[in-house]
Amino acid sequence: MNSNLSKATAIAGAILASTLYVNAQTPPGGAPAATPPAAPAAPTPPLFSTTKVEGTDNVYIFRYQGHQSMFVVTKAGVIATDPIGLRRPQAVTTYIDEIKKVTSQPIKYVIYSHSHYDHIAGGKPFKDLGAKFVAHKNAKAQLQRFPSPDVIMPDELVDGKKTINLGGTSLELLYVGKNHSDNSLVMRLPKEKIIFAVDFIPIQTVLFRNMPDTTNPLEWQASLKRVAALEWDRMIPGHPYAGGRLGTKQDLADLMGYFDDLSAEVKKAAAEGKCTDTAMKEIKLPKYEKWGNYAQFLPMNVERMCYLANGN
């Protein structure tokens, strides 16, 4: 982590909140309708940062405001991920400039983490450089349902698994089931034991609102088990949670524990006829009160689990 990233993440929570607010206005797979609230006045974090992941030769995190993307530099070209350019084309040109500072290799791929526009809009400058776009097949279906001129359609699709081999680097693209969307890919670097996973494994942060675009929280929990079974040590997230650090398997276990605790409390409340309004007011999970967005989103997390308890 460089000092830019640490400084930037001092107020990451606030940035994240405004970022997520944008997503809150988003219909499944669709474009946000609202303008995000202004970023906090002070202290102002650097607009962007590029950080080489410690202990690796070629793995980088590009952060622009409250979004993050991974890129991997190989002897035969660069594998980039989410363009993170929604309503800020300068984020994409900056991303490309930052890659060019590190290598003269061409950018061969752009891999989409999932179909939400706050992560994947703005990819045209990558396309103009000849990059091939890759996404899960359900992401393409979402993008066809909610087309945007600002989102490049994927050229290649992943179903269960695809491995990209480029210049001596292997990058696995893995589908672990439905969670925060129906098309989230886990990108795994087997040699480095690093994964890049976006939005469905928040670090020490409760789940976003009432889990919009989630068909069933049980499927989300099942997908987390699949990620836990993979071999990795460090996770690059799509937002700088918890001070901007990388995630660990313990963070994933903690999130799975949160889901279990939330689910148990809601089941109890449902049995007492308290779903939904009373449960939203009464349920507290003090073990997690230090987590990001706890006060703001816990009642909405309860709301979503009440729907599930009520058979929806």
Ligand SMILES: [Zn+2]
């Ligand atoms: Zn998302």
